[in-house]
Amino acid sequence: MFILVDCNNFYVSCEKLFNPKLKNKPVVVLSNNDGCIISRSNEAKKLNVLMGDPIFKYKHLIENNILEVFSSNFTLYSDISFRIMQTLESFGFEMEIYSVDEAFLEIKNYNFDIEKLLINIRKKIFKWVGIPVSIGCAKTKTLAKIASDLAKKENGYKILLNKESIDLTLKNISAIDIWGIGSACFKKLKYLQIFNGYDYKYADENIIKKNLGINGLKTFLELNEIVCFSLQNSFENRKSVCVSRSFSMKIKNIEDLKEKLALFASMAASKLRKYKLKTDSITIFINTSFHSKDPFYSASSLIKIPIQTSFTPDIIKYSFLALNKIYKDGFLYKKAGIILNNLIDEKVIQSDFFEKNITDTKNRLMKTMDLINFKANKKVLFFLSEGIEKNFHHSQNNKSKKFTTNFEDILKVD
DNA sequence: TCTGGGGTCCTAGGACCC
DNA sequence: TCTGGGGTCCTAGGACCC
Known part of the structure; x- marks a missing residue:
């Protein structure tokens, strides 16, 4: 049996936690550049504020002091998430952290009152962390x-x-509200005269497989209480690491794009080292705006690295090679990113027989750099190609404090 | 004027092999 | 006129999730 614990309006709930004045008020949290809405309080949902909408659509609500707006504060959210997961772990079941605000528990033998357990989980999380959660329980995820x-x-x-x-x-x-069914599958289902969960559950298995592929079939079976998705150890075997951003100013030339990419490469490489992983294949992608009337261009390019690495200069070097393959002059670039694929444990890498082995030197250099930056609590050491002026012109005008992770931001009680 | 970021998995088509 | 069949691997892109 599976139990899903899902935090209600997670980011907004985190903001409300440290700001009692927000109680019963419409509140939203915005994406990175203060661009669009990524979390809404129940009160905001009632005002028809839509998920993913750009915030400028709701200017009137903000100006009239109806809607409270926050920039995203991921430091705060991930710390609160960590506390919730810890609390959940204390129940002693096998657990999968599915996302920042969701976790599955698996219960193999149960001869106790399930209802009591669910009530207990809600109570404990609310008492210990202060975030309201919703819990579902069934035979399949x-x-x-x-x-x-x-x-x-x-x-x-x-x-x-x-x-x-x-x-x-x-x-x-x-x-469309079934986990795993997006707009594309929903369209196909409608064509097959399947509109709700019940139609889907009792549809013809072969027709589902033919039209929706293996994933559609798995969802079909899961609705019929046949387990296709088991509990996963989500973080131990991560398969890729990605860093990407939209730019507030469009980029017109390859030099500026390279500078951003070098910065992303460096961020991605340090993530790799944090997870104790290495990569041997890099994808970079660039695209112009999806919304603008300017000519559209989007491309990605994958490049192989001969030896697995998490050495920042290597990753920067190869990402430039990849960029050169797809860069086209004359476009206004709005977004770029880097994905590191084929991740493996740093302990099991295969070195190059014919090359002088300088892996140890590289590792030591990165370790030292990471340590210095960690102690300084900011990036004091970096590579010149990342650019000296790192200002993204990020709008983050309504960011709350790091209440739980920074001594200076701890709330004072008079 | 202003429209996110980080993941996983699958699939179609091309290139190549015998 | 008629031109095989069975694979693998790679890549780009799509679909889905939060």
């Missing part, structure tokens, strides 16, 4: 997801274990 969505509308938890309640629930949810 897909059904547990559906249950947790329902829990939000009911009293915070929902158990879907008998056929009647499952079927009734599925009749009342649109196929």
Whole structure:
């Protein structure tokens, strides 16, 4: 049996935690550049503020002091997330941290009162961390997801274990709201006269497989209480690392693009070292704005590295090679990024027989650099290609404090 | 005027092999 | 006129998730 614990309006709830004045008020949290809405309080949802919408659409609500707006404060959110996961771990079940605000628990033998357990989990997380959660419980992850969505509308938890309640629930949810079904699959399902969860569950298995592929079939089976998605150790075997940003100013030439890319490469490389991983294949991508009327261009390029590495200069060097393959003059670039693929444990790398082995030297240099930057608590040492002027002109005008991770930001109680 | 970032997995098509 | 069949691997891009 699977239990899904899902934080309600997570980022907004984190903001409300340290700011009691926000209670019962419409609040939203914005994406990186203060661009679009990525979290909404229930009150904001009631005002028809939509997920993913650019914030300028709601200028009138802000100017009239109806809507409270926050820039994203990921330092705060990940610390709160960590506390929630720790609390969940204390229950002693096998656990998968699925995202910053969700975790699956798997219960193998149960001869106790499930309902009591769910109530207990909610209580403990609220008491220890202060974040409200919704909990769903069912035989498969897909059904547990559906249950947790329902829990939000009911009293915070929902158990879907008998056929009647499952079927009734599925009749009342649109196929698009099923985990794993996006707009493309939904379109195909509608063509097949499958509109809700119930239609999907009792559809013809072969038709599903033919039209929606292996993933559609797995979802179909999961609705029928056949487990296709098991618990995963999400962080130990991560397969890629990505750093990407949109630019507030469009970029017109390869030099400026290289500078951004070098910075992203450096950030990605330090992530790799943090996870004790190395890569031997780099993808970089660039694109112009999806929204602007300027000519559109989007491209990506993958490049292989002969020896697995997490050495920043290597990664910068190869990302430039990749960029040269796809860069075209005359476009206004809005976004770029780097993805490191094929990650392996840094302990098991294969070195090059014919090259002088300087891996140890490289590792020591990176270690020293990371340490100096860590102690300084900012990036005092970096590579010149990253550029000296790192100002992204990031708008982050409404950022809350790092209440739980910075001594200077700790709340004072009079 | 202003529209996010970080992931996983699958698939189609091309290049190549025998 | 008629021109095989069965693979692998790589890459780009799509679809989905939060």
